[in-house]
Structures are given as C-alpha cells and as structure tokens.
Amino acid sequence: xxxxxxxxxxxxxxxxxxxxxxxxxxxxxxxxxxxxxxxxxxxxxxxxxxxxxxxxxxxxxxxxxxxxxxxxxxxxxxxxxxxxxxxxxxxxxxxxxxxxxxxxxxxxxxxxxxxxxxxxxxxxxxxxxxxxxxxxxxxxxxxxxxxxxxxxxxxxxxxxxxxxxxxxxxxxxxxxxxxxxxxxxxxxxxxxxxxxxxxxxxxxxxxxxxxxxxxxxxxxxxxxxxxxxxxxxxxxxxxxxxxxxxxxxxxxxxxxxxxxxxxxxxxxxxxxxxxxxxxxxxxxxxxxxxxxxxxxxxx
Amino acid sequence: xxxxxxxxxxxxxxxxxxxxxxxxxxxxxxxxxxxxxxxxxxxxxxxxxxxxxxxxxxxxxxxxxxxxxxxxxxxxxxxxxxxxxxxxxxxxxxxxxxxxxxxxxxxxxxxxxxxxxxxxxxxxxxxxxxxxxxxxxxxxxxxxxxxxxxxxxxxxxxxxxxxxxxxxxxxxxxxxxxxxxxxxxxxxxxxxxxxxxxxxxxxxxxxxxxxxxxxxxxxxxxxxxxxxxxxxxxxxxxxxxxxxxxxxxxxxxxxxxxxxxxxxxxxxxxxxxxxxxxxxxxxxxxxxxxxxxxxxxxx
Numbered sequence: 001x002x003x004x005x006x007x008x009x010x011x012x013x014x015x016x017x018x019x020x021x022x023x024x025x026x027x028x029x030x031x032x033x034x035x036x037x038x039x040x041x042x043x044x045x046x047x048x049x050x051x052x053x054x055x056x057x058x059x060x061x062x063x064x065x066x067x068x069x070x071x072x073x074x075x076x077x078x079x080x081x082x083x084x085x086x087x088x089x090x091x092x093x094x095x096x097x098x099x100x101x102x103x104x105x106x107x108x109x110x111x112x113x114x115x116x117x118x119x120x121x122x123x124x125x126x127x128x129x130x131x132x133x134x135x136x137x138x139x140x141x142x143x144x145x146x147x148x149x150x151x152x153x154x155x156x157x158x159x160x161x162x163x164x165x166x167x168x169x170x171x172x173x174x175x176x177x178x179x180x181x182x183x184x185x186x187x188x189x190x191x192x193x194x195x196x197x198x199x200x201x202x203x204x205x206x207x208x209x210x211x212x213x214x215x216x217x218x219x220x221x222x223x224x225x226x227x228x229x230x231x232x233x234x235x236x237x238x239x240x241x242x243x244x245x246x247x248x249x250x251x252x253x254x255x256x257x258x259x260x261x262x263x264x265x266x267x268x269x270x271x272x273x274x275x276x277x278x279x280x281x282x283x284x285x286x287x288x289x290x291x292x293x294x295x296x297x298x299x
Numbered sequence: 300x301x302x303x304x305x306x307x308x309x310x311x312x313x314x315x316x317x318x319x320x321x322x323x324x325x326x327x328x329x330x331x332x333x334x335x336x337x338x339x340x341x342x343x344x345x346x347x348x349x350x351x352x353x354x355x356x357x358x359x360x361x362x363x364x365x366x367x368x369x370x371x372x373x374x375x376x377x378x379x380x381x382x383x384x385x386x387x388x389x390x391x392x393x394x395x396x397x398x399x400x401x402x403x404x405x406x407x408x409x410x411x412x413x414x415x416x417x418x419x420x421x422x423x424x425x426x427x428x429x430x431x432x433x434x435x436x437x438x439x440x441x442x443x444x445x446x447x448x449x450x451x452x453x454x455x456x457x458x459x460x461x462x463x464x465x466x467x468x469x470x471x472x473x474x475x476x477x478x479x480x481x482x483x484x485x486x487x488x489x490x491x492x493x494x495x496x497x498x499x500x501x502x503x504x505x506x507x508x509x510x511x512x513x514x515x516x517x518x519x520x521x522x523x524x525x526x527x528x529x530x531x532x533x534x535x536x537x538x539x540x541x542x543x544x545x546x547x548x549x550x551x552x553x554x555x556x557x558x559x560x561x562x563x564x565x566x567x568x569x570x571x572x573x574x575x576x577x578x579x580x581x582x583x584x585x586x587x588x589x590x591x592x593x594x595x596x597x598x
Binding site: 009010012013016017019020023029030033034037038041042044045048049 | 308312322332336337340343348
C-alpha cells in the first residue's frame with residue numbers, strides 16, 4: 001500500500017458512480033446492490049481516505065461485486081464491454097494506420113492517436129453516449145494542453161528498451177499503431193507492453209490485448225497489478241525489473257498517471273486525456289485537453 | 300418520517316453528487332469536506348436506506364454543510380444561485396407571457412410553460428452547462444410523455460380552491476405565468492402557493508417567491524417542509540389543512556412527486572420533467588419527457 005496514499009474529496013462522488021456502474025453491469029440490484037455500496041462506504045469511512053488510493057477501493061468493490069453476482073471468480077464484469085470496445089476500435093484501425101503512415105511526422109501523429117485512444121474511452125460509463133465516429137473525424141483538430149514531444153522523441157531515439165503501460169480496451173488498438181510508429185522511428189528499441197493482472201473496470205488484461213493482436217508487435221506481460229493503475233509496490237517482480245531497467249516508460253491513461261506521477265521519474269511519459277478536475281490539478285492542464293507529459297518535475 | 304420511506308439504489312450515487320455540489324457551493328474542502336461525505340455515508344449505512352427517503356439525507360447533509368461552513372444558521376448555500384435563476388427566468392417572462400396570451404389554448408400552453416420551468420432547472424448542478432435560451436427557443440417542440448390535460452381542465456373549471464406546491468427558483472417565474480392563466484380560465488378559483496420552510500438545494504423559500512412577485516398573484520405560505528419535497532407528516536398544520544380542503548393540488552417537480560405520489564390522491568396533478576431513471580420507473584414515462592400526471596392510480 002502506498003505510503004503517500006490519499007483519496008481526494010473530488011474522487012468520492014466519482015467512486016460512487018463507478019460502484020453504481022459496477023452494480024448495473026453485474027446485474028446486482030436491491031439489497032445486494034446496497035451491500036455493494038455499503039462495502040465501498042465502509043472502506044472510505046474506516047480509512048477516511050488515507051493510506052489508500054481510489055484504485056484500492058475500485059478493486060475491493062469489484063471483488064465484492066463479483067462475489068455478490070455469484071458468477072465465480074473467473075467472471076469479468078466488463079468483459080462484453082471490452083470486446084465491443086476492441087471491435088469498434090478495430091473498425092477504425094485501418095484508416096488511422098493509413099493517416100499515420102502518410103503523415104509528415106508519423107511519430108507525432110502516433111502520439112496523437114495514442115492520446116486519442118484515451119479520449120475514446122469506449123468502456124467508460126460516462127462516455128456511453130460518445131459519438132465515436134465524430135470523435136475520430138475531429139481528431140486532427142484536437143489540441144494538446146501539454147506536449148513534451150521533443151524530450152520524448154530524443155529519449156526514444158536513444159532508447160534500447162521501452163516499457164509501455166496499457167490502459168483501456170479499445171484504446172489498445174491505437175496503442176498498437178503508435179507502437180509500430182515508434183518501432184519505425186527506432187527499429188532497435190525493444191518494446192514490452194504491460195497489462196493488468198486481473199480484470200478491473202475496462203482495463204486490459206492478457207485476453208483483451210491478444211484479441212487485438214498487440215502481442216504480434218510487442219512482448220505483452222502482466223504488470224501484476226490488480227488495480228486500475230500501477231502501484232509499484234504491488235506489481236510483480238518481473239514488471240519492476242523491467243520498469244527499473246527501461247530507458248523509456250510510456251504510461252497510458254488517468255489511473256496510471258494517478259499512481260505513477262509521484263515517482264517523479266524523467267523516464268516516464270504520460271499520455272492521456274485529462275478527464276476530471278482532480279487530474280487537471282495534478283497535471284496542471286485543463287480538463288479535456290490531451291497530454292504528453294514527462295515525469296520528474298515533482299517529488 | 301414516512302412509514303413507506305425507502306431510498307432506491309439508483310439514488311445513492313446521485314445523493315453523493317448532491318453532497319459534492321453542497322461541498323463546492325459552501326466552499327467546504329479537505330477534511331471538512333470528508334466529514335460532510337462521511338455524515339451522509341453514515342446515514343445510509345445506519346438506515347440501510349430504509350425508513351427514510353433521499354429528502355431526509357439531503358436535509359441532514361445541508362445542515363451539516365451549513366454547520367461546517369461556520370456561516371451561521373441563516374446561511375442559504377444556494378442563495379446566490381437562486382437569485383441568478385430568478386433573474387435569468389425574469390428576462391424571458393415577458394416573451395412567454397405574450398405567447399401564452401396569444402395561444403389558442405392558453406391553459407394548455409400554461410401547463411407547458413410550467414413544465415418547461417422544471418426543465419430549465421437553473422440551479423441544478425448537472426444542468427450547469429444548460430443553454431437556457433436554446434431550451435426556451437425549442438419549448439414549443441417539447442412533448443409530453445403523459446398529459447392528463449382533460450382531467451386537469453375539468454377539475455380546474457369546477458375548483459374553488461387550488462394548492463400549488465412550488466419547486467425551484469427560476470421555475471417559479473413560469474409558475475407565476477401559469478397561475479395567471481389558471482385565474483383567467485377560472486376567475487373564481489382561490490390559489491395558494493406553498494414554498495419550503497427552510498433553504499434546501501435551490502427550492503424556493505419565501506424570499507425567493509417574493510423576489511419574483513409570486514405574492515402579487517396568489518397567497519404564498521410555507522408548507523412547513525424543510526425537505527426538498529413534501530413529506531405530509533412533516534408539514535405544518537396550516538399546510539395540511541389547506542391540503543385536505545383543496546379541490547385541486549398542483550405539485551411541481553421531482554422532489555414533490557417522489558414524496559407525494561404514494562398519497563394516491565386524484566386531486567393531485569404532478570407537473571415536471573422526468574430527470575432520472577428512478578422517476579421514469581415511478582411515473583411510467585421515459586426520461587426527459589414532460590409530464591402532467593393525475594395522482595390516484597396507485598396505492
């Protein structure tokens with residue numbers, strides 16, 4: 001458990017939205033649904049939101065929801081949503097691959113695609129009504145609120161090893177295109193992708209990564225993380241070895257930013273869309289903007 | 300306290316959104332903000348959401364927020380928002396009054412305006428980004444999911460006394476126009492408007508009603524309710540006397556519907572916009588639709 005763990009006030013209502021989504025997706029209603037909410041409330045009351053992070057509560061609520069659903073430990077609540085997200089993203093992959101290859105600066109366009117993949121959070125409940133095609137059509141107009149591209153390109157040019165920490169299903173289709181662009185930019189770089197150890201929200205596990213063929217372009221390992229983020233103390237030895245040795249680390253999405261930003265490591269580059277006020281404060285970039293941000297300025 | 304009190308699962312995340320809004324509006328952050336959330340969580344844990352309704356939790360959280368803000372008992376957290384809502388609505392009042400008077404069926408158009416007032420919930424946090432002018436421009440295209448107009452007009456024609464239970468600031472500007480239309484339809488009807496006894500969310504109290512001159516067209520009394528709704532057992536004797544004797548009762552908005560629907564009283568007509576799934580289930584009308592619904596079919 002992170003010593004610096006803390007759940008900010010702004011995350012409280014959002015956590016309950018997450019729990020509500022879990023209840024709906026697992027089909028838990030009535031008394032059992034209340035039990036699920038009460039479980040999350042007790043975690044917040046018992047800890048006062050200290051010594052833990054939101055990722056701990058989401059994991060804990062997910063386990064509780066799986067137990068209450070009576071569908072066995074192998075049940076992945078967001079399994080169907082993740083498959084739909086991957087399928088939807090795959091339908092757009094060809095067009096974006098073409099645009100990327102024809103771009104005057106394919107690496108830069110690759111970063112944009114990777115960040116856009118995080119915009120189009122196919123699985124996120126709040127984005128249920130998202131017009132995916134419109135988001136993709138207007139991708140070229142999107143602006144970065146922070147774009148540490150020169151530092152990123154410099155490091156990539158010199159890198160022998162790159163650790164790519166994945167986030168959501170759907171999004172990984174775009175990660176795959178970005179990874180191929182990075183490989184063309186530096187054919188010598190060895191890229192390893194890390195996915196979650198266990199299903200949580202719409203974060204990718206092995207099966208989701210394999211479904212889009214991510215393993216065809218890079219090695220795919222589990223980070224050992226059972227959380228929707230990367231709490232280094234709670235990752236696998238293999239992951240931490242790769243993490244320590246990597247010349248460059250790409251961290252996708254909000255959960256990974258939340259859990260890795262305090263590492264204050266210049267090898268880290270965070271790619272995401274800023275989705276809430278709390279993240280806007282953490283990143284210093286306004287809500288809604290795309291971000292390519294080098295770590296290391298804090299801590 | 301209502302014997303039939305029950306907080307449905309769907310209301311849990313929404314309640315925490317409400318608490319979050321309270322914290323922001325009263326400027327309570329950090330540890331005090333957590334105290335506010337913990338207060339609401341404890342009420343839900345202690346009761347398991349039974350024997351109370353959401354209105355009890357909102358009241359209780361509001362009192363806690365006022366106490367934590369240190370601004371004294373007279374502090375109305377939504378005071379500024381309510382003033383802005385009234386002012387905004389007043390800017391449109393003239394145009395709608397003209398449309399109403401020129402309408403081929405002014406009473407029907409009056410119902411529409413009253414329901415629209417509930418759409419344009421100027422104070423509701425989630426509607427912060429609402430384009431008021433656009434909502435008003437498209438008012439004529441709005442459809443009712445249920446429109447018990449014939450029954451309503453029949454009862455109004457024969458009514459000597461009408462009790463009008465108000466909801467939000469801003470909305471009451473439109474209520475006032477509707478009340479004038481009803482008075483022209485039946486000049487003999489005596490109309491009394493009821494507002495809340497104490498500030499809660501953006502529901503109107505005396506001061507808000509007076510600010511838009513509601514007292515110029517009808518008697519205005521307090522219902523004695525300190526809740527964002529009307530729990531009959533917890534209203535004043537004066538209100539209950541008026542309620543019992545009224546030939547016709549108009550109930551505006553969701554909070555009043557939630558708390559009065561179980562009265563199963565044919566004198567009750569609910570006018571509102573259906574704003575959530577829970578209300579859609581209760582009313583049998585889909586989310587987003589306008590409603591003029593006679594009570595009395597349940598219970």
